[in-house]
Amino acid sequence: MSEGDAATVPGSLDPRAPGGRDRRLLFAPRRHLILAPHFDDAALSLGGTAALLAAAGLTPEIAVVFGAEPPAGDPLTPFAAAMHVRWGLDRGAVVRARRAEEDAAAALLGATVRVLPFPDAIYRGDRYASEAALFGTPAADEADLPGDVAAALGAGDSPTADRRVYAPLGVGSHVDHQQVFAAGLALSSLGQDVWFYEDLPYAGRRDALASRLTAVAAQGVSLAPAATVGVVSTWDRKIGAVLTYPSQLEAVFSYLGVRPERDAIERTLRGYAEAVGGGVPAERFWLLASPRG
Ligand SMILES: [Zn+2]
Numbered sequence: 001m002s003e004g005d006a007a008t009v010p011g012s013l014d015p016r017a018p019g020g021r022d023r024r025l026l027f028a029p030r031r032h033l034i035l036a037p038h039f040d041d042a043a044l045s046l047g048g049t050a051a052l053l054a055a056a057g058l059t060p061e062i063a064v065v066f067g068a069e070p071p072a073g074d075p076l077t078p079f080a081a082a083m084h085v086r087w088g089l090d091r092g093a094v095v096r097a098r099r100a101e102e103d104a105a106a107a108l109l110g111a112t113v114r115v116l117p118f119p120d121a122i123y124r125g126d127r128y129a130s131e132a133a134l135f136g137t138p139a140a141d142e143a144d145l146p147g148d149v150a151a152a153l154g155a156g157d158s159p160t161a162d163r164r165v166y167a168p169l170g171v172g173s174h175v176d177h178q179q180v181f182a183a184g185l186a187l188s189s190l191g192q193d194v195w196f197y198e199d200l201p202y203a204g205r206r207d208a209l210a211s212r213l214t215a216v217a218a219q220g221v222s223l224a225p226a227a228t229v230g231v232v233s234t235w236d237r238k239i240g241a242v243l244t245y246p247s248q249l250e251a252v253f254s255y256l257g258v259r260p261e262r263d264a265i266e267r268t269l270r271g272y273a274e275a276v277g278g279g280v281p282a283e284r285f286w287l288l289a290s291p292r293g
Pocket of ligand 1: 177
């Protein structure tokens with residue numbers, strides 16, 4: 001599906017509309033809950049928007065879904081152990097250190113943080129013990145996980161115009177991003193106000209967004225652009241927040257073949273954001289265009 005097609009879906013909002021309307025849409029609810037599969041996803045993908053909300057006095061809350069400690073007593077897979085080496089963190093320190101990075105980023109953005117009680121995919125037994133598995137199909141025995149995540153976020157709450165939830169689109173197909181996307185879909189299907197954000201660094205690869213939209217369309221899910229939020233006024237704050245994750249920068253930006261240095265990171269993120277915003281840095285959001293049939 002191209003953007004042009006998406007914009008013609010009934011009820012969708014034209015992504016090329018003047019920024020004023022999209023800003024009004026952004027600021028309409030009083031509460032803003034950002035679902036981040038991992039420590040770092042919120043700053044990377046929608047840090048500029050989070051800082052805009054904070055500047056307007058609407059303190060966004062970041063819920064890190066897969067931020068729990070590795071289950072005590074379970075051995076790490078060699079794959080998980082290799083990740084720790086890459087991050088320069090050992091098992092005893094990994095969650096504490098990553099939480100401290102998240103807190104530093106959130107303080108810069110003006111957000112608060114809570115961590116849900118689910119461990120990262122690399123700690124869930126040996127289901128995801130390779131790069132291929134981590135970016136493959138979620139394990140069949142985890143079919144209940146999106147529902148559990150949605151329940152932890154108050155899926156049973158009655159929909160309210162007062163709260164918007166931001167969920168990842170799942171671009172790049174990391175299994176944890178797919179699970180939180182599914183949780184976002186569940187909340188959206190219940191009538192909750194959910195905007196899906198474009199996952200970075202994954203969306204920075206050529207055609208990654210289009211292929212994700214095609215994949216979800218094949219599952220019967222039609223998404224349409226909800227808003228394109230200009231983030232020029234909070235851009236420096238976003239970059240500052242992204243740089244508060246020293247343990248992750250090498251792994252995150254090597255995905256795009258970019259050295260983990262400030263200038264290269266800024267240039268890469270700006271290139272994507274300006275492509276989204278037609279020359280000015282922006283972050284784009286999508287919504288469910290029609291119920292799944
Ligand atoms: Zn992530």
